[in-house]
Amino acid sequence: MSNHSNSKSTHGKSKHSFSDTFGDKLKVLLQYLIPQHGISLLMGKIAESKNPSIKNTFINWFIKKYGIDMSIAERQTAQEFETFNDFFTRSLKPEMRPIAEGDDVIVNPADGKTSQLGPIEDGFIFQAKGHRYSAKTLLGGDEALAKPFANGEFATVYLAPKDYHRLHMPIDGKLTKMLHVPGKLFSVNPLTARNVPNLFARNERVVAMFDTEIGPMAMVLVGATIVGSIETVWHGTVTPPTREGVKVWDYQGDDAISLKKGQEMGRFKLGSTVILLFPKNTVEWANNMKAYAPTVMGQQLATISKQS
Numbered sequence: 001m002s003n004h005s006n007s008k009s010t011h012g013k014s015k016h017s018f019s020d021t022f023g024d025k026l027k028v029l030l031q032y033l034i035p036q037h038g039i040s041l042l043m044g045k046i047a048e049s050k051n052p053s054i055k056n057t058f059i060n061w062f063i064k065k066y067g068i069d070m071s072i073a074e075r076q077t078a079q080e081f082e083t084f085n086d087f088f089t090r091s092l093k094p095e096m097r098p099i100a101e102g103d104d105v106i107v108n109p110a111d112g113k114t115s116q117l118g119p120i121e122d123g124f125i126f127q128a129k130g131h132r133y134s135a136k137t138l139l140g141g142d143e144a145l146a147k148p149f150a151n152g153e154f155a156t157v158y159l160a161p162k163d164y165h166r167l168h169m170p171i172d173g174k175l176t177k178m179l180h181v182p183g184k185l186f187s188v189n190p191l192t193a194r195n196v197p198n199l200f201a202r203n204e205r206v207v208a209m210f211d212t213e214i215g216p217m218a219m220v221l222v223g224a225t226i227v228g229s230i231e232t233v234w235h236g237t238v239t240p241p242t243r244e245g246v247k248v249w250d251y252q253g254d255d256a257i258s259l260k261k262g263q264e265m266g267r268f269k270l271g272s273t274v275i276l277l278f279p280k281n282t283v284e285w286a287n288n289m290k291a292y293a294p295t296v297m298g299q300q301l302a303t304i305s306k307q308s
Helices: 003-011 022-033 036-047 052-066 084-088 143-149 190-195
Strands: 105-107 112-119 124-128 131-134 153-158 166-168 173-181 205-212 215-222 229-232 236-239 247-250 257-259 264-269 273-278 283-285 300-304
Touching (some): 143 215, 153 300
Antiparallel strands (some): 153 273, 173 247, 173 257, 215 273, 283 300
16 A cells, blocks of 8 residues: 555544634643642552452442453453453453564554554654654653654554553564653544644653664653553553653664563553554555554554565
């Protein structure tokens, strides 16, 4: 599939390209006014409570509210989870998420929905109608990290509350660097994406850089309102705490970490969005992948381009 066809299917009209109501605008405005980090820390503490009456009530309410299919989970009742966060990052039965076969196949990193995907144009990534943001800012302001993606490809996958919240590798990769970039904690739902400029480049995020057979790949884990924590399998909890400036970890030599396609690489506790960046002429999106298309972890997202 060509970049031009991707661009049209991604950026064209959709069921979401309508004017937001006054109530929607008010919801967005309130996000500017509330103490985002304070609320997130409070919710994080509640989500870590082991009090049975608190965590069981919260879990059962959440299952009913969002219609979560617990039959695919390894543990299926509230009593089996130590905390709400334990439930939220629940593991699935292994057979529920088989990894698509093929040496040239790149797989979805998460269950969710493609908010957007397509070409990165002169270093800018499409967020929603009327909004773009820079790859450089997304990657913590590091020009060297952003350079390989200047005219590459991106995919933004939004994880709704009901989704499976473990993140997996789309392709084999060797970890080279991780950054924690402090920022705001706006919601990352479609409504906010349509109304908050530079949303993903202003929210708190964890950037993981990998070397792959097609060159560098960035996986950006974006925090959001009431996201209690972002974790990676090699580091554990990265945030909280938040920091004043960008924190960088380098992984070289004995510290180098290799992860296989489909292997777990991180988790969200309450939220959010993962963004993938690839260099130019390295990936071709699967025909069924376009804006607002559902994603299932392990199913095909793209193939390695013959030009790669």
